[in-house]
Amino acid sequence: MMALSKKMLEQEPSEIELLLPWHASGTLNARDARRVEEALARDPELAKQYAVIREEYAATVHLNEGLGGPPPRAMLKLFAAIDAEPARKPSAWLTARTRIADFFATRSPRTLAWSASLAVLALLLQAGVIAVMVAKNQPSTYETASLSTNEPESMTRALAPEAAPRAAETAAPPRALVRFAPDARMADVTALLDSYHAQILDGAESGMFRLQFGSRSMTSDEAAALVARLQKEKIVSLAVAAP
Amino acid sequence: MQVLYGRHHVRVFRFGLRLVRDEQVAEDLISEVFLDVWRQAGKFEGRSAVSTWLLAITRFKALSVLRRRKDSELEDEAANAIEDTADDPEVATQKKDTSEALRKCLTGLSREHREIVDLVYYHEKSVEEVAEIVGIPENTVKTRLFYARKKLAELLKAAGVERGWP
Numbered sequence: 001m002m003a004l005s006k007k008m009l010e011q012e013p014s015e016i017e018l019l020l021p022w023h024a025s026g027t028l029n030a031r032d033a034r035r036v037e038e039a040l041a042r043d044p045e046l047a048k049q050y051a052v053i054r055e056e057y058a059a060t061v062h063l064n065e066g067l068g069g070p071p072p073r074a075m076l077k078l079f080a081a082i083d084a085e086p087a088r089k090p091s092a093w094l095t096a097r098t099r100i101a102d103f104f105a106t107r108s109p110r111t112l113a114w115s116a117s118l119a120v121l122a123l124l125l126q127a128g129v130i131a132v133m134v135a136k137n138q139p140s141t142y143e144t145a146s147l148s149t150n151e152p153e154s155m156t157r158a159l160a161p162e163a164a165p166r167a168a169e170t171a172a173p174p175r176a177l178v179r180f181a182p183d184a185r186m187a188d189v190t191a192l193l194d195s196y197h198a199q200i201l202d203g204a205e206s207g208m209f210r211l212q213f214g215s216r217s218m219t220s221d222e223a224a225a226l227v228a229r230l231q232k233e234k235i236v237s238l239a240v241a242a243p
Numbered sequence: 244m245q246v247l248y249g250r251h252h253v254r255v256f257r258f259g260l261r262l263v264r265d266e267q268v269a270e271d272l273i274s275e276v277f278l279d280v281w282r283q284a285g286k287f288e289g290r291s292a293v294s295t296w297l298l299a300i301t302r303f304k305a306l307s308v309l310r311r312r313k314d315s316e317l318e319d320e321a322a323n324a325i326e327d328t329a330d331d332p333e334v335a336t337q338k339k340d341t342s343e344a345l346r347k348c349l350t351g352l353s354r355e356h357r358e359i360v361d362l363v364y365y366h367e368k369s370v371e372e373v374a375e376i377v378g379i380p381e382n383t384v385k386t387r388l389f390y391a392r393k394k395l396a397e398l399l400k401a402a403g404v405e406r407g408w409p
Contacts, residue, residue, distance in 0.1 A: 018385040021392070027369040052408040056392065059345035060364035066346075067260055069253040070270050078274040082244065082281050234371065 020050050024057045029181045030237045124200055173215055174223035175201065176230060177208045177242045184235035192233060196226075210242055248277055251294060254366060255301050261361050262305035262354060272308065276301050291375055298366060299376040302358065309354070341404055348398040356391035363388055 016039045022028045023036045040047050180189060193199065193211075201210040213226060223241060230239040255276055260269035279300055280287075287296060352360065362368045362376060374381045396409055 013386070013389050018389055021363050021388055022370060025364055025367045027363075027367055049408045052396075052406050053392070055342070055345060055406070056349075056360070056395065057364045059342055060349060060360055062342070063346045063349050064257050064261070064361065064365040067257045070256040070273050074256075074270045074273050075248060075252070078248065078277050079244075081274060081278050085278075085281065 017046065017049070020046075020053050021057070024050070024053045027183075029183075030179065033182075124202065126199070172217060173212050174218050174226055175210060175212045175242045176227050177238075177240050178211050178230065178236055179208050179238040181235045181237050188235045192235060196230065208238075244277070244281060247280070247293070251297050252277070254294070255297050258298055258358075258361060258366065259301050259305050261357055262302065263308055268308055272301065272304055275304050279304070291372065294366070295368065295372045295375060298362065298368070302376060341406070344399060344402055344404045345395075348395055348402065351398050352391060352394060355387065356394055359384065359388050360391050360395075 016036055019028060019032055019036055023033060028036065040050055196211075197214045198211045201212050218226070227239050227241050230236055233239075252273060256269055256273045259272040259276070260266060263269055263272065276297065280297065287293075349357070349360065358377065359373065362373045368376065370381050370384050373384045377384065379387070393409060396406065399406065
């Protein structure tokens with residue numbers, strides 16, 4: 001690891017070394033932050049460079065904070081220009097996002113943490129209610145009105161060719177264990193769940209949530225593709241297929 | 244719009260000012276940016292944070308302003324900036340004030356280096372967000388910041404400040 005930071009100046013910088021500034025500003029995802037922390041603990045040269053980066057970080061913030069802000073006339077000028085514009089409706093997206101941002105900005109971190117916990121609890125309750133409803137509505141094997149289990153064997157044989165292509169399918173809808181990025185917002189998580197038709201089955205053990213996708217079974221290839229797509233999502237740190 | 248302006252105008256102004264280095268131009272810039280936001284609000288798709296979107300517009304407008312200036316003006320400005328930086332840190336070093344020297348040298352970086360340093364350290368943008376704002380690949384974002392930091396170290400060294408890296 002010492003070599004990792006030694007080589008930095010003569011050769012190409014290492015992957016971890018390149019991430020140090022983002023670690024200082026706290027914008028790495030959980031996985032990269034952990035990798036950097038481990039490397040810093042092992043490599044004193046890298047830790048020394050990180051201390052230098054912290055100085056740069058502080059100096060940059062200090063420099064920018066010292067620049068002041070625009071005079072009030074800039075705002076007057078802007079709103080005069082807007083008044084001169086033809087009337088238009090503001091973007092629904094922008095309005096919603098601003099409102100959400102305002103809501104979170106006025107809450108303390110502790111309140112936000114409680115709100116997040118309650119939101120997760122609400123999602124789990126919702127998942128539970130849905131699961132119970134689905135279970136109640138699912139007919140049991142022996143309640144079928146049109147097909148008795150005592151039907152002649154030929155009936156089963158007749159269905160067999162149709163059933164064959166589905167042999168590679170998983171018995172239940174695909175599931176995955178997912179860890180969301182630490183900076184993932186509740187609105188993003190909800191949007192992701194909607195877009196994947198996913199529900200949270202349980203969590204968050206070790207920060208991982210067990211998700212179920214849709215209500216139909218998939219082939220193992222489809223399930224693997226779905227998990228791979230999920231792993232590429234910006235707010236997902238880790239996604240692995242789960243039973 | 245007032246809420247949006249109230250929340251973001253200072254950072255947008257500072258980012259613009261660091262790029263164009265002229266308060267009056269930065270002041271005009273901020274009006275142009277928010278007027279554009281007003282006009283294009285319908286095009287915002289919410290794929291990125293509002294601040295990322297605003298900084299990308301600010302950068303685009305700042306570069307347009309810089310392009311409008313004559314090449315000679317730009318060269319003079321760059322030369323002055325470097326000259327200032329070389330002098331001031333020496334004074335700061337005499338006062339044993341490394342932080343002051345650091346700040347002076349930060350102003351002496353090239354426009355490309357200044358913007359990436361500010362976006363990461365001050366505006367706290369992730370690799371992906373910087374890539375979106377600057378319009379370069381994520382790997383280039385990482386290496387560009389690395390070389391900006393090396394340049395900063397060179398400026399400090401020239402001013403007699405040794406920090407143990409590189």
